[in-house]
């Protein structure tokens with residue numbers, strides 16, 4: 001299993017570098033985030049010991065379960081799942097440095113209140129629903145700029161960029177459209193020059209579509225299956241409201 005993970009991760013690295021080269025981008029401009037949902041701690045530990053640093057969970061329960069196992073190894077934790085407001089207190093206990101899935105004003109308000117109480121800040125990405133699928137989380141693209149203007153008022157939230165899950169489709173042009181939409185939103189937000197907003201990060205691209213995402217400007221690609229193998233739990237369990 002470990003040999004397989006090692007070989008998978010090397011393949012992904014090579015593919016990321018090739019995609020960067022194809023689009024004339026430096027290989028260092030894209031960070032590989034390991035999406036570790038359902039992956040047991042010992043396998044995560046193994047990749048961390050190989051020098052990979054950036055991991056992300058989707059659920060507070062899993063984050064909590066793995067926290068003790070991983071805490072002695074240097075790493076960076078992002079959160080990429082749907083965050084319920086009643087879990088805000090919990091997420092702040094587990095060393096998460098960036099929440100990539102901020103998509104609602106009530107969540108932003110309550111998160112900021114809690115951070116204020118704890119006298120700290122956190123990085124966030126704004127999750128945008130670029131696929132138009134109602135089942136997916138994320139703010140509607142038309143509402144994204146106003147939403148960001150509102151979130152920018154919160155002193156304890158540091159907006160670093162945008163995140164999206166593209167359409168899951170074999171038609172690569174439709175997938176590419178999702179990434180283009182996120183990129184164009186990034187450009188519009190930069191042009192709007194909103195105080196307290198940084199737009200450096202574009203978190204987009206997963207196992208099936210990260211090369212297209214890199215061609216369209218991704219700075220973080222989130223890869224799970226292509227490194228750790230197929231998951232038993234369906235993604236709809238993580239991505240849908242029900």
Ligand SMILES: *Cc1c(COP(=O)(O)O)cnc(C)c1O
Pocket residue numbers: 035037058080081165205206207208222223224225226238
């Ligand atoms: C699971 C997950 C990924 C990784 O998906 P793979 O297809 O396994 O690479 C990326 N982003 C989010 C938000 C996820 O939930």
